[in-house]
Amino acid sequence: MKIPFSKFENGRKTHSNVSDVLDGEDINQVEELESEFASYIGVDYALSTSHGTDALHLAMLAFDLKRGDKVVCSVNAHPNVPEVVRHFDAEPVFIDIDPDSYNINLDLLENYLEENQSKKLKAVIVTHIAGNTVDLDRLYKIAKIYDVKIVEDACDALGATYKGGKIGSTGADITCFDFSSHLKKNVCNGGMMVTNDEDIMTRAKLLRNHGITQDEDALEYIYEVVDIGNDYSLSELNAAYIRAQVAIQDENVARQKEVAAMYNKALGGVKHITIPELKNDEHPFSLYIVKIDKNRDSFAVELKKVGIQTGLHYIPLHLLSYYKTKYSLRVNDYPVALRAYQQVLSLPIYSSMTDKEVKFVCDKIKNIASSRV
Structure with a gap:
């Protein structure tokens, strides 16, 4: 798949x-x-x-x-x-x-x-x-x-x-x-x-x-x-x-929330994975961003091997060559963004995503997470 x-x-x-x-x-x-x-x-x-x-x-x-x-x-x-x-x-x-x-x-x-x-x-x-x-x-x-x-x-x-x-x-x-x-x-x-x-x-x-x-x-x-x-x-x-x-955007958002709820239920409590923290029910889940506690990129590579594409939102601007050089920015100038960058990973989420596809993603994430040290 x-x-x-x-x-x-x-x-x-x-x-x-x-x-x-x-x-x-x-x-x-x-x-x-x-x-x-x-x-x-x-x-x-x-x-x-x-x-x-x-x-x-x-x-x-x-x-x-x-x-x-x-x-x-x-x-x-x-x-x-x-x-x-x-x-x-x-x-x-x-x-x-x-x-x-x-x-x-x-x-x-x-x-x-x-x-x-x-x-x-x-x-x-x-x-x-x-x-x-x-x-x-x-x-x-x-x-x-x-x-x-x-x-x-x-x-x-x-x-x-x-x-x-x-x-x-x-x-x-x-x-x-x-x-x-x-x-x-x-x-x-x-x-x-x-x-x-x-x-x-x-x-x-x-x-x-x-x-x-x-x-x-x-x-x-x-x-x-x-x-x-x-x-x-x-x-x-x-x-x-x-x-x-x-x-149809309101319908799309409603479905994204359903997909996010499925992710929350399946991935909550999975070792090495931190699901999004919800402060209200208005989050539209245009993106579903998790934290991988170690080796995020290798985790993404393993997902890619089984056919699951992921995203990253974002590489902090102070790590990009133009802004780092232009404004003499140091890696540790923005420690919270730096730490988040090292861990965050955006999972697939869209309104046409089926329950079967969501389950497939969750199962693969659990499998990969279970083998991490």
């Missing part, structure tokens, strides 16, 4: 939407997606982009990020987070993580903001690892006290909730989604940024299309450029596919 790390979802609605595009139906799939997504999240504005990284980059443009500005983020994030900051010649500031959720440690974040108040400090990007959130009420309170913008990196939090509200609607200045997130590649690419701030959305819409403006009453080929933007546009085909994906 082969168990991939993830699978893209397909169905009748997907084929219908894509066929509409190929058949030349008079449907603006991008506009429909943006409208439906805003309603799904419960937010005023949604703007699609060609990829999730583009959504983050456009968010920085909307904030008018400049050279020398600073943006705080978790040291446990995908490289695209500090990357979009560096493209402005701005500076990412890394914060260590909570040992259980692997998200940014809010105590350390607040300490940093208290000790480094500056007009150059523009924003905090908070990544929701596996779709599991930090204490958002506290995060927004901290942001208000220290006058910084909050961007939520929700690449794994589509359909996730916090106190009943969808992530993206709970109070961030901007939330960015990725429909083909790290290691969970889809058949299409696409991103989305959402906000309730009209000024942010107006600027983002302008910059999404090269800073071009057009007079509605003028000829279609007449345009003006009023700012420096880029092309972040999402294709109609990708939008059509993503529309179908969003329509």
Whole structure:
């Protein structure tokens, strides 16, 4: 049996939407997606982009990020987070993580903001690892006290909730989604940024299309450029596919929770394995991350030998050559993230995963764990 790390979802609605595009139906799939997504999240504005990284980059443009500005983020994030900051010649500031959720440690974040108040400090990007959130009420309170913008990196939090509200609607200045997130590649690419701030959305819409403006009453080929933007546009085909994906996302999350419950029951108490710590029932389990107490990589190799793919979320940013060299970072500068990195392993989890496949994964993990010294 082969168990991939993830699978893209397909169905009748997907084929219908894509066929509409190929058949030349008079449907603006991008506009429909943006409208439906805003309603799904419960937010005023949604703007699609060609990829999730583009959504983050456009968010920085909307904030008018400049050279020398600073943006705080978790040291446990995908490289695209500090990357979009560096493209402005701005500076990412890394914060260590909570040992259980692997998200940014809010105590350390607040300490940093208290000790480094500056007009150059523009924003905090908070990544929701596996779709599991930090204490958002506290995060927004901290942001208000220290006058910084909050961007939520929700690449794994589509359909996730916090106190009943969808992530993206709970109070961030901007939330960015990725429909083909790290290691969970889809058949299409696409991103989305959402906000309730009209000024942010107006600027983002302008910059999404090269800073071009057009007079509605003028000829279609007449345009003006009023700012420096880029092309972040999402294709109609990708939008059509993503529309179908969003329509069933709540069902997907429900199934992911069922799979996670099966993992919890089968793997809880297994020697050498630590299952995720649950603090509430809102965890969407976009990822299922366990800890392997020793030799994580050899454990992953043994799983690969029996056909089970795994993932890693993430290699801490301070261990990557560019950031380590650029900012003279040492291995032990972020001890919690370092320790987690040495142990964490993401298991396959997706809505189309069958009970039989889950049992297969659990049985193989138990077998491998039983032979470890």
